Structures are given as C-alpha cells and as structure tokens.
Amino acid sequence: MKLGLGLYRHLLKPEHYRFARQAGATHIVAHLVNYYSAGTLPAEQAGGGSWGIANPHLWTVDELAALKADIEAEGLKLEAIENFDPGQWYDILLDGPRREEQIEGIKTILRHMGTVGIPVMGYSFSLVNVWGWSKGPWARGGAVATGWIRELAPPETPIPNGQVWNMTYDPDAPPGFVSPVSPEEIRRRFANFMREVVPVAEQAGVRLAAHPADPPLPVLRDTARLAYRPELYQEILDVAPSHYNALEYCVGTLSEMVSDVMDVYESTDTYSRQGKIAYVHLRNVHGKVPHYHEVFIDEGDTDMLRILEILYRNGFDGVIIPDHVPEMTCDAPWHAGMAHALGWIKASIQALERYCVR
Numbered sequence: 001m002k003l004g005l006g007l008y009r010h011l012l013k014p015e016h017y018r019f020a021r022q023a024g025a026t027h028i029v030a031h032l033v034n035y036y037s038a039g040t041l042p043a044e045q046a047g048g049g050s051w052g053i054a055n056p057h058l059w060t061v062d063e064l065a066a067l068k069a070d071i072e073a074e075g076l077k078l079e080a081i082e083n084f085d086p087g088q089w090y091d092i093l094l095d096g097p098r099r100e101e102q103i104e105g106i107k108t109i110l111r112h113m114g115t116v117g118i119p120v121m122g123y124s125f126s127l128v129n130v131w132g133w134s135k136g137p138w139a140r141g142g143a144v145a146t147g148w149i150r151e152l153a154p155p156e157t158p159i160p161n162g163q164v165w166n167m168t169y170d171p172d173a174p175p176g177f178v179s180p181v182s183p184e185e186i187r188r189r190f191a192n193f194m195r196e197v198v199p200v201a202e203q204a205g206v207r208l209a210a211h212p213a214d215p216p217l218p219v220l221r222d223t224a225r226l227a228y229r230p231e232l233y234q235e236i237l238d239v240a241p242s243h244y245n246a247l248e249y250c251v252g253t254l255s256e257m258v259s260d261v262m263d264v265y266e267s268t269d270t271y272s273r274q275g276k277i278a279y280v281h282l283r284n285v286h287g288k289v290p291h292y293h294e295v296f297i298d299e300g301d302t303d304m305l306r307i308l309e310i311l312y313r314n315g316f317d318g319v320i321i322p323d324h325v326p327e328m329t330c331d332a333p334w335h336a337g338m339a340h341a342l343g344w345i346k347a348s349i350q351a352l353e354r355y356c357v358r
C-alpha cells in the first residue's frame with residue numbers, strides 16, 4: 001500500500017510536492033479544476049452560490065506531461081487526476097445538446113492521460129457534487145472540521161440554470177432551474193456515459209475511478225444520486241465490467257452512509273476483494289447523513305486500522321491519500337492537519353507490513 005497526497009490546483013507547486021515527500025508520501029493525486037479550496041471549503045462557499053467558472057479546456061498532452069515532470073522532479077509519482085472540470089462535461093451530466101461533443105472531449109482527455117502515463121482518472125458522476133456542508137469546531141480539541149448537518153444546511157434550492165457541480169458554465173443562462181432528475185434517469189445517463197468511455201479507458205490504460213455520492217443522500221437539490229449506500233457502488237461497476245471501471249474509494253463517505261445491507265468494513269472487504277479499488281480517500285467521521293461531521297483520522301466512528309487491515313489482507317496495493325482533514329490550531333492549519341494524517345497512515349501501513357500476515 002502506497003501513501004499519497006491529494007493537491008488542489010492552487011497547491012500544485014514544488015513546495016507542496018516537497019512537503020508531501022517530507023511526510024513520507026510517494027504519490028500525488030492532482031486536481032486541475034479551478035475551484036476554491038484550502039483543504040476544506042468555507043461554509044459560505046459550500047452552501048450556495050457558485051464556486052467559480054467552469055473551464056471547457058481539454059487538458060493537452062504537453063500540459064499533463066509538464067505536470068508529471070514537475071512532480072517527478074521532486075521524487076514523486078503522479079498517480080491520478082481527480083475530477084473532470086464541469087466545463088468539460090456539463091451536458092453529459094445534464095443530458096444537454098452538447099453531450100456528444102463532450103463525450104468526445106472526455107475520450108480525448110483519457111487518451112492524453114494514456115499517452116503521458118497517468119494511470120487513474122477520478123471522477124464523480126453527480127449534478128450537485130458536494131453541497132450544504134457547514135464547518136465547526138467538531139474535531140478533537142475544537143479543531144475546525146467539515147460536516148453535513150441538515151439544520152445547518154441552507155434551504156435546499158434546485159440547481160440554477162447555467163450551473164452544475166456548484167460551478168458556472170454559462171453565466172448568461174436564462175433564469176430558472178435545472179429540471180428534477182429521477183433515480184432511473186441518472187442511472188441511464190451514467191450507463192450511457194460509461195458504455196462509451198470505458199472502451200477508450202481500456203485502450204488508453206487509464207482506470208476510471210468513481211467517487212460515491214458525497215454527502216450520501218439519495219436526492220439532493222431535486223436530483224437523484226448514484227452510490228449513496230455501500231451496496232449501490234456495485235451498480236457503478238456492473239454497468240460496464242472492466243478492470244478500467246473502478247472506484248475512488250472514499251472511506252469517509254462510506255462511513256456516513258445509512259444501510260442495513262453493508263457497513264463500511266463489509267464494503268471495504270467486498271470491493272477490495274474484487275480488485276476494484278483504484279485508490280483510497282481516508283478520513284474519519286462521527287455520525288451519518290443527515291447528521292455527521294468529520295474528525296481526525298484516529299477518532300470518530302470508524303476503526304481505520306481495521307479498514308487498512310482489510311485492504312492489506314485483500315492485497316490492495318494502490319495509493320491511499322488523506323481526504324479533507326480538520327484544521328489544526330497553528331500558523332499552517334492545512335499543513336499540520338495533513339502531516340498528522342499522513343504520519344498516522346504511514347505508521348499504520350508500516351505496522352501492518354511488519355505484523356500482519358496475509
């Protein structure tokens with residue numbers, strides 16, 4: 001099992017690569033979307049409005065190769081790109097008039113990634129993306145963390161026209177809202193998308209890796225969501241069975257799910273046993289939707305060492321990154337929070353490799 005660090009676009013700089021390496025990471029997961037984030041989103045940004053302007057630009061071979069070279073120059077490997085830009089695929093999500101053109105765009109991106117040698121593309125097939133988070137001093141010692149608490153979320157308005165994934169792709173869109181999307185309809189859109197792009201992912205040698213619905217609610221802002229219970233993750237895999245149709249396995253989101261079929265440990269066993277986990281987001285939480293908040297990795301409801309042991313015993317050999325982390329009280333809250341999580345994961349991997357027989 002390998003330790004990685006996820007970096008938002010504004011953090012893709014040599015000093016953050018060096019920070020990752022110093023903390024013992026060997027791999028980077030890079031976000032190229034230009035959403036605001038300093039590790040966690042401020043509540044006012046998470047709750048409403050737009051996070052920014054979506055960008056339809058298709059990442060070129062040269063751009064991706066330069067990113068990879070910069071990361072390798074600091075002694076690390078680029079494991080994955082995380083998230084398509086809403087500008088690249090809004091009409092795939094919305095089933096709009098530019099869908100065919102944008103499907104070709106997604107295929108182009110996958111081919112470019114294959115050419116450069118980036119093994120994984122993480123994505124989240126959702127119209128809403130994350131929404132309605134709040135922040136509070138909810139982690140150990142009053143560290144500020146993200147949560148989803150129904151009473152603290154803003155009124156659940158539909159998605160305004162011209163927006164998807166909390167970002168604006170058309171500032172001149174007419175007033176009004178995106179039409180409601182049923183569970184059958186979101187499944188249909190997803191299945192059609194996967195049937196077209198998975199063969200290209202196979203040719204390119206790039207694994208598509210699906211994030212579950214975050215927060216894991218069945219419907220948000222009038223739009224149905226895909227994997228909001230652990231057992232529904234299987235539907236994502238079964239739509240287009242392939243090694244290249246895999247999971248961006250988010251332990252925190254799975255811990256937040258309400259299910260009487262499968263808990264987070266059974267889920268981790270089920271999907272790692274199938275070899276379907278491309279990489280892991282590791283974070284701990286307290287509570288479940290619609291009332292949970294994030295905490296430090298070594299507190300909260302989920303026994304993270306047990307999760308890592310299941311992954312290890314099932315032969316998972318991919319990258320594990322901390323997800324968002326609580327902000328520690330100091331001059332560098334994000335760095336301290338990340339360093340704490342990275343150190344904890346690194347020590348746990350070392351302990352499993354030394355003491356756990358598989």
Ligand SMILES: [Mn+2]
Nearest residue numbers: 250253281323
């Ligand atoms: Mn996640």
